[in-house]
Amino acid sequence: MAVAERNVGDSEKSEVHVPTPVISRTRQHTAVASADSHRPDPVAAVAELADALGTRAGLYAVFVTPGYDLPLVGRELKRHFGDRVIGCTSSGNIGPRGYDSAGLCAVAFTGGLRARTVTVGPLDDAPGAVERAAPELADLRSEVGDGEGFAILLTDGLTRNEDLLAANLMAALGDVPIVGGSAGDNLTFEHTAVYHDGEFLPNLASVTVVRTDVPFRLIRLQHHEPTSTLLIATDVDPDRRVVRALNGRPAAQAYAEAVGTRVADLNFSVYSRHPLLLNAGGSAWIRAIAAANADGTLSMFARVDVGDVLRVGRPTGLLDHLEQQFAALEADLGPIGGMLAFDCVLRRLETEEHQVADQVGGFLAERGVVGFSTYGEQFNGMHMNQTLVAVAFA
Template identity: 30%
Template sequence: MLQVRQGYSNNPDMASAIEEVIHQIQQQQVKFVIFFSSMKYDFQQVSKEINAAFEAAEVIGSTSAGEIGKQGFSNESLVAMSISSSDWYASTAVIENIHSKPMLYRKNVIQAFEKTGLNRSDLNLSKKAFGILLVDGLQAAEEMVLSVIHSIFETDQFPLVGGSAGDDLKFTETYVSANGKVYHNAAVLTFVKTSHPFCTYRENIFEPTEHALLITKADIRGRIVYEMDGMPAAEAYASKLGIPTASLAEQMARYPIGRMYAKKIWISTPFKILEKGAIQFYSQIFPNTMVTILKPIDPVLAAAQTVKNIKDQLPEVKGVIGFNCIVRLLQFEKEKACEKVYKELSHLGEVVGFTTYGEQYGKVHINQTLTMLAFGE
């Protein structure tokens, strides 16, 4: 049997907040704990104390730009989830120096994977295991980390979800944690082997418009697009939207770029407009790629559809770990939709997660998305 418990506190006293959350998630035979913390608290101390309370479990966490828990979408809080089961085998790898040399830690990834007893060449691997990835959100290194992880597999489809750590919108430093130790310029990856049913899911709240653009000049590593359709990127983008280039910056989050692959949308959010009309994004876009400008849909209806789709795959769902983009949250707040969106998602059982600086799904780093891991009996 799989048991899930979640904890939440926004107590201004850090020691009390940690104690409250630990008490709420205590249960027998805990195998895995995940937590997300506002920078309001000392992340080193939070990590140390939660790990000490669950020494027999794998314990991972990150700093956040907002939390998701029993109080819905919150800020300046601490949330956590514990999972108890006799059939849940977890092992964690730390990938350091992600800004420049994450491949040096490939061996760590292999060792963590093999520790669970899994076989990398197993064609049915996607039904037996998954990965949860937390990444320092200010290194612009998610794609490199994902490349290291997926290089170890012979199969092309390994279920993985995750998010990029935040820091309450300070954009100064973000941190991840593995078994009580805190890391900067790093990622933590937990592999889980289980016979309990699970699924990964990716929700977006946008749909394609009729406006397509060809990326004609780009710096992949720098996530910069210099030209679209042979024109300065900002000029081409604004022209498709029918607005002056000077007005583009305030509209980009509402009309992000979608990379279309296998009839699915993978969102890249513009970060800022640079000199000579170049645009820097929060994720990589390759030259000679056709992209589509997206437009928003009702996020509450999207959340209801998400619940239906997950329950269709997993009728006995007990809980969800979710990674929700900060730009989505800002949209929810603007539209006064936070409470309604969370109310829909809460139909999936215990829901814990955080507001991210980017999301991971399979091999891809994306933006303005909610990536989710759902599990049950």
């Protein structure tokens, strides 16, 4: 087991990138502690987390890799932490050791924050699920009031409804910024689940609104930039995330030619280097390709609609970009006291392919980053891929 603890102190804070003046001289502190366990027995593993983190924190977030008896893990989380825990299944964790492909990982927040969670589902009809939860979401929004807060979204990663879910939740929560990730199962694509009241349940999302006086930033980091090569989605099945045609031609063929290769040579490495980027709200959002299908279509990890103008992306260097962005964050926020992060599993696979996983994982661990490898990321009203989104505390 590894344990890390960091203190969050005072400085100016903003949500997303908008500075907010300091209005109080009272010094606020939040302890951000993390721990992991690799014990195979779920009872022993959760007990080890509880021993390391205590059971009195205001909020716990727990991420579980495949192989554990989820009913037992859920029961033990409820027994040790009561109703102050959120979590989901993962495709690997980010913890005190950096990237970690196995075990349980947890982060505990104590002092200086208040949190409340609402579940949304079933997600077969994401807009309807959000509408049914509207009264509870309105209560969450009212608790933030005119103060500073943010929402953590954890959602089933196999429903293929994160795009609609994020957009509808943003409308329901108004100006409360959202950050989160889609539960994973280590790329088996068989069973993902979100924790709720002692159980891990599929087809569900949890929304946790955190009210805090402690300085924080919501961040979004991606190391791909759009090129001038345009591909327009002309025939799609958006609900299944399948693109049939780009620029009026079979999607796989059009994409392969755009990146300078043959359809037969399309693979994860090509998709990783050259994802498709959608411009919306003045920013580029990655739509990662999952597979080229035998019928010439492309399966995607995010929704694409007819008429979407997509640009072929190119990488700028994951580790270099990470270092630059963290330097900019620390220049703005001060030394990072802790960070809850949702990092696309495709990014971790890319670090493994280029043999820099230990370097990147170590870099994240040194800066108190805790979280999990996701099947997709949410930032405000958008769902995306191949991105790291996080809430960082000063």
